[in-house]
Amino acid sequence: SQQGEEDPQALSIQEGENATMNCSYKTSINNLQWYRQNSGRGLVHLILIRSNEREKHSGRLRVTLDTSKKSSSLLITASRAADTASYFCANRISNTGTASKLTFGTGTRLQVTL
Amino acid sequence: DVKVTQSSRYLVKRTGEKVFLECVQDMDHENMFWYRQDPGLGLRLIYFSYDVKMKEKGDIPEGYSVSREKKERFSLILESASTNQTSMYLCASSQNRGTEAFFGQGTRLTVV
Numbered sequence: 341s342q343q344g345e346e347d348p349q350a351l352s353i354q355e356g357e358n359a360t361m362n363c364s365y366k367t368s369i370n371n372l373q374w375y376r377q378n379s380g381r382g383l384v385h386l387i388l389i390r391s392n393e394r395e396k397h398s399g400r401l402r403v404t405l406d407t408s409k410k411s412s413s414l415l416i417t418a419s420r421a422a423d424t425a426s427y428f429c430a431n432r433i434s435n436t437g438t439a440s441k442l443t444f445g446t447g448t449r450l451q452v453t454l
Numbered sequence: 455d456v457k458v459t460q461s462s463r464y465l466v467k468r469t470g471e472k473v474f475l476e477c478v479q480d481m482d483h484e485n486m487f488w489y490r491q492d493p494g495l496g497l498r499l500i501y502f503s504y505d506v507k508m509k510e511k512g513d514i515p516e517g518y519s520v521s522r523e524k525k526e527r528f529s530l531i532l533e534s535a536s537t538n539q540t541s542m543y544l545c546a547s548s549q550n551r552g553t554e555a556f557f558g559q560g561t562r563l564t565v566v
Contacts, residue, residue: 373554375555375557380542382458382546382557382558382559382560383497383557385554385556388554428496428497430555440485440502440550441499441510441512442485442487442546442548443499443513444489444496444497444498444499445496446494446495446496447497
C-alpha cells in the first residue's frame with residue numbers, strides 16, 4: 341500500500357491557537373494535497389503543493405513539503421471552532437500513460453474548543 | 455460548481471446480494487475514483503478510471519468491480535456483498551492527473 345500517515349491521529353486545541361498536522365508518504369509524488377472532512381460528509385480540497393515547491397499559503401493555511409524526507413505539514417493559524425474536522429493529506433502519483441493514483445493518509449481529527 | 459453525486463446516502467443490503475453504487479459528475483472530468491473509509495484506516499482506494507472503459511485497480515480491489523461506460527458515470531459493483539464490506543464509500547472525480555479531486559457526499563453501506 342502507498343497509503344501515507346498523518347500525525348497526530350487526534351489533536352485538541354483552544355480557539356485562537358495554531359494547529360499543526362504532519363503527513364508522511366512512501367513514494368515519489370507529483371503533488372501533495374490536503375483535504376478536510378466534516379463529520380460523515382465528503383472531503384473538500386484545501387490546498388495543493390507541487391513536488392518542486394517547498395511552501396505554500398492560502399488564507400490561514402500554510403503547507404510545507406520536504407521531498408527528501410517524504411513529509412508535509414499543514415499549519416492552521418488562529419484556529420476557530422468551525423475548523424473542527426478531520427484533515428487528510430493525499431499524494432498524486434503518476435503511473436504509466438495517463439493513469440494517476442490519488443492516495444490518502446489516515447487523517448488527523450482536529451477538535452477546536454471555545 | 456462541480457457536482458459529484460452518489461446515488462444513495464444510506465444503503466442496507468443482505469449478504470450475498472449484488473450491490474451497485476452509482477456516481478455521476480457534471481464537469482467532464484477524465485479521472486474518477488472509488489474509496490472506502492473505515493475508522494482508523496483513512497481512505498483506501500478501491501478502483502480508479504482515467505477514461506471511458508478504462509480502469510485500474512487501487513490498493514484494495516478484491517471483492518469489487520467497476521464500470522465506466524460513459525464519461526460522467528462511474529459505478530462500483532459488489533458482486534456478492536459480505537459483512538466486511540460494510541463501510542462508507544466515497545466517489546471522487548478530477549480534471550486530470552495533477553489537479554484537486556471533488557468528492558460526493560458518500561454512501562454508508564451496511565451489509566447484514
